[in-house]
Amino acid sequence: MTVSATGFTLCHVDASRDDAVTSIREVARRAGVSPATVSRAFSEPGLVRQETLQRVLAVAEELRYRPSRAARSLTTGKTGNIGVVVPDLGNPFFPAILKGAQARAREADHSVFLADSEENPRLEMELVRAMARQVDGVLICSSRLSEVELQKLLRDTTLVLLNRRVAGASAVQMDSAGGIRQAIEHLAALGHKRVAFIGGPAHSWSNRERRRGLRSSARAQGVEVIEFGPFAPHFEAGQQAADLVVAASVTAVIAFNDLMALGVLSRLADRGIGVPEQISVVGFDDIPMASMATPHLTTVAVPLEQAGRVAIELLLERLAHPGSGTHEQGLASQLIVRASTAPPFSDVRAGSRTVRVGAPQATSVAES
Amino acid sequence: MTVSATGFTLCHVDASRDDAVTSIREVARRAGVSPATVSRAFSEPGLVRQETLQRVLAVAEELRYRPSRAARSLTTGKTGNIGVVVPDLGNPFFPAILKGAQARAREADHSVFLADSEENPRLEMELVRAMARQVDGVLICSSRLSEVELQKLLRDTTLVLLNRRVAGASAVQMDSAGGIRQAIEHLAALGHKRVAFIGGPAHSWSNRERRRGLRSSARAQGVEVIEFGPFAPHFEAGQQAADLVVAASVTAVIAFNDLMALGVLSRLADRGIGVPEQISVVGFDDIPMASMATPHLTTVAVPLEQAGRVAIELLLERLAHPGSGTHEQGLASQLIVRASTAPPFSDVRAGSRTVRVGAPQATSVAES
DNA sequence: ATGAAAGCGCTAACAG
DNA sequence: CTGTTAGCGCTTTCAT
Numbered sequence: 082m083t084v085s086a087t088g089f090t091l092c093h094v095d096a097s098r099d100d101a102v103t104s105i106r107e108v109a110r111r112a113g114v115s116p117a118t119v120s121r122a123f124s125e126p127g128l129v130r131q132e133t134l135q136r137v138l139a140v141a142e143e144l145r146y147r148p149s150r151a152a153r154s155l156t157t158g159k160t161g162n163i164g165v166v167v168p169d170l171g172n173p174f175f176p177a178i179l180k181g182a183q184a185r186a187r188e189a190d191h192s193v194f195l196a197d198s199e200e201n202p203r204l205e206m207e208l209v210r211a212m213a214r215q216v217d218g219v220l221i222c223s224s225r226l227s228e229v230e231l232q233k234l235l236r237d238t239t240l241v242l243l244n245r246r247v248a249g250a251s252a253v254q255m256d257s258a259g260g261i262r263q264a265i266e267h268l269a270a271l272g273h274k275r276v277a278f279i280g281g282p283a284h285s286w287s288n289r290e291r292r293r294g295l296r297s298s299a300r301a302q303g304v305e306v307i308e309f310g311p312f313a314p315h316f317e318a319g320q321q322a323a324d325l326v327v328a329a330s331v332t333a334v335i336a337f338n339d340l341m342a343l344g345v346l347s348r349l350a351d352r353g354i355g356v357p358e359q360i361s362v363v364g365f366d367d368i369p370m371a372s373m374a375t376p377h378l379t380t381v382a383v384p385l386e387q388a389g390r391v392a393i394e395l396l397l398e399r400l401a402h403p404g405s406g407t408h409e410q411g412l413a414s415q416l417i418v419r420a421s422t423a424p425p426f427s428d429v430r431a432g433s434r435t436v437r438v439g440a441p442q443a444t445s446v447a448e449s
Numbered sequence: 450m451t452v453s454a455t456g457f458t459l460c461h462v463d464a465s466r467d468d469a470v471t472s473i474r475e476v477a478r479r480a481g482v483s484p485a486t487v488s489r490a491f492s493e494p495g496l497v498r499q500e501t502l503q504r505v506l507a508v509a510e511e512l513r514y515r516p517s518r519a520a521r522s523l524t525t526g527k528t529g530n531i532g533v534v535v536p537d538l539g540n541p542f543f544p545a546i547l548k549g550a551q552a553r554a555r556e557a558d559h560s561v562f563l564a565d566s567e568e569n570p571r572l573e574m575e576l577v578r579a580m581a582r583q584v585d586g587v588l589i590c591s592s593r594l595s596e597v598e599l600q601k602l603l604r605d606t607t608l609v610l611l612n613r614r615v616a617g618a619s620a621v622q623m624d625s626a627g628g629i630r631q632a633i634e635h636l637a638a639l640g641h642k643r644v645a646f647i648g649g650p651a652h653s654w655s656n657r658e659r660r661r662g663l664r665s666s667a668r669a670q671g672v673e674v675i676e677f678g679p680f681a682p683h684f685e686a687g688q689q690a691a692d693l694v695v696a697a698s699v700t701a702v703i704a705f706n707d708l709m710a711l712g713v714l715s716r717l718a719d720r721g722i723g724v725p726e727q728i729s730v731v732g733f734d735d736i737p738m739a740s741m742a743t744p745h746l747t748t749v750a751v752p753l754e755q756a757g758r759v760a761i762e763l764l765l766e767r768l769a770h771p772g773s774g775t776h777e778q779g780l781a782s783q784l785i786v787r788a789s790t791a792p793p794f795s796d797v798r799a800g801s802r803t804v805r806v807g808a809p810q811a812t813s814v815a816e817s
Numbered sequence: 818a819t820g821a822a823a824g825c826g827c828t829a830a831c832a833g
Numbered sequence: 834c835t836g837t838t839a840g841c842g843c844t845t846t847c848a849t
Contacts, residue, residue: 090776090777090778090779091776091777091778091779092774092775092776092777093616093774093775093776093777145605147578147579147581147582148582149582150582150583151519151520151522151523151528151582151583152519152523154519155519155520155523160519162583165563169548170544170545170547170548170551171544171545171548171737173541173544173738175544176538176539176541176543176544176547177538177539179538179544179563180538180539180565183538183563183564183565184565184567187564187576192562192564192579192580192583193562193563193564194560194561194562194563195533195547195551195561195562195563196551196555196560196561197548197551197552199552208555210515211515211560212560213515214515214516214517214518214519215518215519215530215560236513237513248461316737316738316741340738343738343741344741347741347744350744369539369684370541370684370708370711370738370739371738373684373711373712373715374711374738374739374741374743375743376715376718406460406461407460407461408458408459408460408461409458409459409460409461410458410459411458411459
């Protein structure tokens with residue numbers, strides 16, 4: 082036993098292993114039937130006489146036999162596997178989607194290949210390629226690939242995209258624009274006039290979508306928006322951006338995602354800036370823990386797990402009816418407003434009357 | 450385009466697909482060599498003349514040919530795949546491990562099969578079985594299976610266990626006892642005399658380990674421990690447990706994991722109980738977001754991603770030298786103490802002298 | 818309802 | 834260095 086700074090190590094000698102994998106022939110022989118019958122017993126039980134079936138199944142059970150999917154795929158052309166690629170497992174957004182995807186795949190008796198592309202387009206490409214021959218189709222979440230690269234993959238892979246659109250691939254989308262609109266309307270209703278947006282990754286499709294929605298909603302609501310970014314979609318980037326936001330003297334900030342929103346909250350707390358009294362913070366994605374961790378975060382929620390399920394659903398559909406064309410499914414977002422995210426009320430002149438609304442205090446600070 | 454409460458749906462007609470998968474024969478024919486040569490070109494390039502190699506590779510490239518792992522595994526017996534089973538992807542603990550595992554596997558040119566057992570032993574068993582024939586080995590994280598069931602799996606699968614020990618399987622362990630000891634020593638040093646422990650799942654090996662470590666450390670430090678549980682390892686359980694903890698009038702609480710610790714913090718905040726002024730909270734695992742989300746959480750950190758890497762390392766080692774026996778690797782935990790987790794100082798009589806230490810205020814409240 | 822035979826894509830001897 | 838041959842475990846005609 083070695084003891085080191087990082088832990089300890091132990092070794093044991095081996096026990097024997099019963100490694101012989103039983104093949105279909107073995108089962109056939111022991112059951113007194115041909116391999117073809119055993120095969121049928123597993124794939125088309127209806128074609129086998131009850132009596133024979135029982136016998137075969139019994140022998141198989143005894144020998145702990147399970148058909149080899151790899152071998153089966155050789156003849157059938159179907160692997161029964163599905164690939165899922167995500168840019169970063171460290172971003173809680175993706176495990177949530179993965180969970181739904183995995184569950185739906187299992188219901189359809191499919192296994193899931195997982196790959197983490199580390200936000201790296203090259204790697205993403207390589208990973209999909211590597212999977213390609215072992216899976217029936219691939220779900221790519223928040224792809225960092227360019228349109229042409231995706232088209233390339235599309236030539237020999239059935240693809241479903243999550244948070245991305247490309248001709249020829251089915252897609253699941255979070256309704257970013259709608260979520261942003263809700264956020265802006267919410268902030269406008271609370272009296273905010275000047276709002277910051279902390280942008281996500283440069284090549285992120287979602288980020289473009291969100292900014293697009295942001296601009297039109299902001300115009301419609303008469304809210305001024307100051308944009309920052311691009312930033313990596315991480316907690317640390319949120320901390321960093323928080324200082325820029327403060328310097329911009331806005332009364333509210335919308336972050337590209339919850340991770341960054343948490344970073345903002347953390348940094349604002351460090352600097353003694355009150356949330357929501359001085360600045361309101363809105364996140365995006367509603368990763369479960371963000372809402373748990375702090376009551377001061379308004380967030381745009383998307384049904385992540387459901388998104389994963391739907392994506393796999395689309396993929397399965399696509400595999401079942403290869404000629405049937407692609408589908409796109411949008412998932413609505415929903416702004417989550419919590420008790421402790423409204424600033425104190427104050428009186429505001431609305432047209433000819435004075436109305437009592439939740440008002441951003443930073444404004445009055447600026448005035449004083 | 451359909452619009453529904455949850456979103457929208459779109460359909461497109463299909464573009465054509467270039468689905469013909471090129472086989473090794475095709476490449477061989479076009480390169481004017483035998484299939485065996487093509488095979489060698491990919492698996493043992495050294496055995497092929499430079500000139501031929503170039504030609505083969507060129508043709509393969511042009512045809513976008515990649516060898517089929519499934520077919521290859523048929524003859525070689527090795528799949529180049531690794532399975533990873535986790536009890537719940539919703540628990541941030543596991544994605545972190547998964548990330549490391551996935552990265553290490555990729556370095557070794559292995560693909561990863563992922564399965565979520567939903568904390569269900571039956572399902573876990575089934576999933577491992579289903580994977581078994583498609584992978585070279587399986588990493589089971591925090592297995593919920595009994596020892597005999599694991600032994601059963603061990604008969605025909607190479608297993609590596611994370612946070613679990615069983616004869617015949619390599620294992621990676623977080624040094625729970627050490628972490629708990631650090632936590633107790635820390636609390637004792639701050640003057641805590643009465644500490645609550647919120648237990649994890651009933652069948653969790655980690656939970657047993659932590660309780661074991663807890664008892665001995667508590668005894669050594671003269672700290673009284675009140676145990677609660679078992680609880681599901683979730684945020685909500687933490688909220689629930691918080692009330693029990695408060696009723697037990699302790700001055701500190703250690704939670705089975707960070708998720709539960711966050712639940713405790715949330716509930717204490719709801720009830721207006723000060724952390725750490727009235728109760729100190731210690732978590733476990735150091736899932737990245739927990740520490741980010743709140744500055745009031747003392748936590749026992751474990752290098753999660755590294756654990757995943759090491760686990761795969763062990764698995765690969767095992768696969769490379771099948772006869773060489775199992776290994777166990779322990780990963781040390783490290784208590785993370787933050788600025789805002791110490792209660793205010795107060796004077797305490799230590800033997801004959803009076804010492805100034807951080808003191809749990811709840812004690813004095815109880816005294817008043 | 819069952820069996821015999823051919824072959825899926827690939828590799829592993831064994832010759833040359 | 835390269836080709837030939839014989840399967841790996843399974844499914845799938847085509848007979849029976």
